[in-house]
Amino acid sequence: xxxxxxxxxxxxxxxxxxxxxxxxxxxxxxxxxxxxxxxxxxxxxxxxxxxxxxxxxxxxxxxxxxxxxxxxxxxxxxxxxxxxxxxxxxxxxxxxxxxxxxxxxxxxxxxxxxxxxxxxxxxxxxxxxxxxxxxxxxxxxxxxxxxxxxxxxxxxxxxxxxxxxxxxxxxxxxxxxxxxxxxxxxxxxxxxxxxxxxxxxxxxxxxxxxxxxxxxxxxxxxxxxxxxxxxxxxxxxxxxxxxxxxxxxxxxxxxxxxxxxxxxxxxxxxxxxxxxxxxxxxxxxxxxxxxxxxxxxxxxxxxxxxxxxxxxxxxxxxxxxxxxxx
Numbered sequence: 001x002x003x004x005x006x007x008x009x010x011x012x013x014x015x016x017x018x019x020x021x022x023x024x025x026x027x028x029x030x031x032x033x034x035x036x037x038x039x040x041x042x043x044x045x046x047x048x049x050x051x052x053x054x055x056x057x058x059x060x061x062x063x064x065x066x067x068x069x070x071x072x073x074x075x076x077x078x079x080x081x082x083x084x085x086x087x088x089x090x091x092x093x094x095x096x097x098x099x100x101x102x103x104x105x106x107x108x109x110x111x112x113x114x115x116x117x118x119x120x121x122x123x124x125x126x127x128x129x130x131x132x133x134x135x136x137x138x139x140x141x142x143x144x145x146x147x148x149x150x151x152x153x154x155x156x157x158x159x160x161x162x163x164x165x166x167x168x169x170x171x172x173x174x175x176x177x178x179x180x181x182x183x184x185x186x187x188x189x190x191x192x193x194x195x196x197x198x199x200x201x202x203x204x205x206x207x208x209x210x211x212x213x214x215x216x217x218x219x220x221x222x223x224x225x226x227x228x229x230x231x232x233x234x235x236x237x238x239x240x241x242x243x244x245x246x247x248x249x250x251x252x253x254x255x256x257x258x259x260x261x262x263x264x265x266x267x268x269x270x271x272x273x274x275x276x277x278x279x280x281x282x283x284x285x286x287x288x289x290x291x292x293x294x295x296x297x298x299x300x301x302x303x304x305x306x307x308x309x310x311x312x313x314x315x316x317x318x319x320x321x322x323x324x325x326x
Contacts, residue, residue, distance in 0.1 A: 025067045027116055034125040035153035046117040046129045046147045048073035051156050053319045057181035058256050060283035070275040071177040074113050075147055080175025081293035082106040084207045088296040090171055097138035104205040125151045141170035159314040164305035171296050172303040174313055175289035180248040180256040187281045188228040189251050194221040195244035198237030207294050235292050236267040246286035253322025263313030264288040265301045288315045
């Protein structure tokens, strides 16, 4: 478009207005590559947005223009899972957390999912992000978090180190929220196996009632089991042994796995019933946790970080090909 000047001469053309591209709701994107393996970690929440090997997703991805649809790929600190009523006692005082799960009157999944983390290092196959947690009334402890994603040709290893920078003991727990992908198949066509040594009975708010070594038949996945028609949002005690895991095997025999390497005591397994429709039962949430739900109130498996102390936890995500047939 152009206009004419007051003296009748041709004026400089007026440029058409430019529409700016909205920024990604997860901030900067940090891609990783190792052979055929590709992953993307986000600035907001230090979340794992995608991870695939070749053409096969290991985790359910979400778009760069989306918020994590159901806590996909999140880092969960300074507590995983739930704190009932958001209220707990510590050092002789009652603390109140925001009720981030108001329907169940719980505080859920910590304080850092919607926070921008600082980039510390980014290489072709590795990224490290940091966050210094700001103290608040409900959680007055200054913690320093460092999360590292290291990609190999056949796995992604994730480690988290948390240090107490304060002058008082801090209650602490950590977890992660990857969603294992069934590949090109529906979840109901897949089998799952959970390396578990017990099960946690929960109430209708998903708060623990008791932990038992006896796993009811309806939720026992210690041997591979079809997920057809099975609705889970259950916590399990992680089994001992070398690299216990949660394993999702598709009809082609390909298995996506989460394996606990260090610092974890509980699994949460969720089939995704009732989450946003586009993602409902699109994968299996396979969550390693250092403690279970309500640990701030029960004290079970709760980490107590003394001033200057640090805690480390590690897990890996892998994709295993079908077993060779003899």
